[in-house]
Amino acid sequence: MAGATLDVDTEKLRLFIRINQLEERYRTLVENANVGIYLLMEGRIAYANPEFQNMFGYSLSELSQMSITDLIHKDDRRSFIERMNGGDWIRCRGVRKDGSLMLLEWSIAPLRYHGGFAIQGTVKNLTQIEFLLTERERLYRELEKLYKEIQKSEDDKVKFLEMISHEIRTPLTIIYGYLDMIEKGQNSSIEKIEKYVEGIRNGADRIKEVLDKIVSIEMIEEVCEVKWRKVELSSLVKEVVESLTSSKRRKNVNIRCNLDKVIVECDAEKIKAAVRELLSNSMKFTFGGHIDVSVSKYDKWAIVSVRDTGSGIQDIERIFERLHIAHDIKKHSRGIGGGLYLAKRFAHMHGGEIEVESKPLKGSVFTLKLPL
Incomplete structure (x- = not known):
């Protein structure tokens, strides 16, 4: 009998040790869980693990004096209480100790605990x-x-290359045509030869213009130094106007100037290029009518305005894109595009801006603003 009693006591001891081990393991899991774990008794928080405490910002002693609904946003409390009895998952807004809100998901599991009713979850x-x-x-x-955008950029590149091919091939065809006339026309008069040479020169100028534009667009992506110096803006603009109207190809364009004397500090070549792009763009799309160019001061800005009576611009929101080819409202397009992109980049290098307004069949206004 004594041996049997000893065996029973030994088994009880083993069970006791095993239970303690399991409890310790369970306690460790609960204490280190990355979710909040709680036990409610009679609506009060009887236990909350460290993650629960950290989540709401309260200590266990503080939580033990609180109801679970104290942690729920006031507008969500009724639905929370109604769903608690169903042992369901509940989503609602919780309130931290500092008053900040968070979106919570609760699990509810009713159980018997020490002869009473409790909820764990x-x-x-x-x-x-x-x-x-x-x-x-x-x-x-x-x-x-x-x-x-990448797909669109690829499409734009294809169109850009097609336009370059067209813009170079056309003047080349003209040049070869005039060269053939010179070779075959042994008895041509001096006047005819001069006309042929002028045609060749205009074609070569056009090719150079296209190539310069391509090089400028690529170079602008590199680090570009601004060579600052004081410049009389009206003289700079006048020089651009004269250079664009001197060509016989431009002789039908009527440009009217109103240039106030304004001194700015800038990179003269870059601003000259920007003004040239604005003016040449207006000249391309103004068939008859006139272009008004002005230089003035307004507030802390030097203003260069180019106003034309053309037919207006289509896709005005895209005209400053790198590879965009401008079209007027009648869907005419000329040039290889990119010029207005360059002009805007040059303006930005100086802390300035270029703005544009356009009305169908009434024309467009480009405004270059440079800080004084």
Whole structure:
């Protein structure tokens, strides 16, 4: 009998030790869980693990004096209480000790505890998860937008190369035509030869203009130094106007100038190039009528305005894009594009801006603003 009693006591001891080991293991898991774990008795918080305490910012002693509904946003309390009895998952807004809100997901599990009724469960903070999901959606939309922009950029490059090919091939054809006439016309008069030479020169000028534009567009992407010096802006603009109207190809364009004397500090060559692009753009799309060019001061800005009576600009929101080829409202297009992109970049290098307004069949106004 004594041996049997000893065996029973030994087995009880083993069970006791095993139970203690399991309890210790369970306690360790609960204490180190990355979700909030709680126990409610009679509506009060009887236990909350460290994650629960950190989540709400209260100590265990503070939580033990609180009802679970004290941690729920006032507008969500009624639905929370109604769903607690169902032993369900509940999503609602929680309130931290500092008053900040978070989106929570509660698990509710009713049970018997020490002869009474209790509720145990977990709570997860979904705020970060919701943020990550929202951020993922935002990144997805940005990637989708970037993909479309890349596709559009590739299409623009193809159109750009086609336009370059056309813009170079056309004057080359003219040059070869005049050269053939000179070779075959042994008895041609001096006047005819001069006409042929003028045609060749105009064709060569056009090719040079196209090549210069391509080089400028590529070079602008590199680090570009601004060579600052004081410049009389009206003289600079007058020089640009004279250079563009001196060519016989431009002789039918009527340009009227009103140039006030304004001194600015700038890179003369870059601003000259910007003004040239604005004016040449207006000249391309103004068939008859006139162009008004003015230089003035307004507030802290030097203003260069180019106003034309052309037929207006199509896709006005895109005209400053790198490879965009401008069209007027009648869908005419001339040139290889990129000039207005250059002009705007040069303006930005000086802390300035270029603005544009356009009305169908009434013309456009380009305004270059430079800080004084």
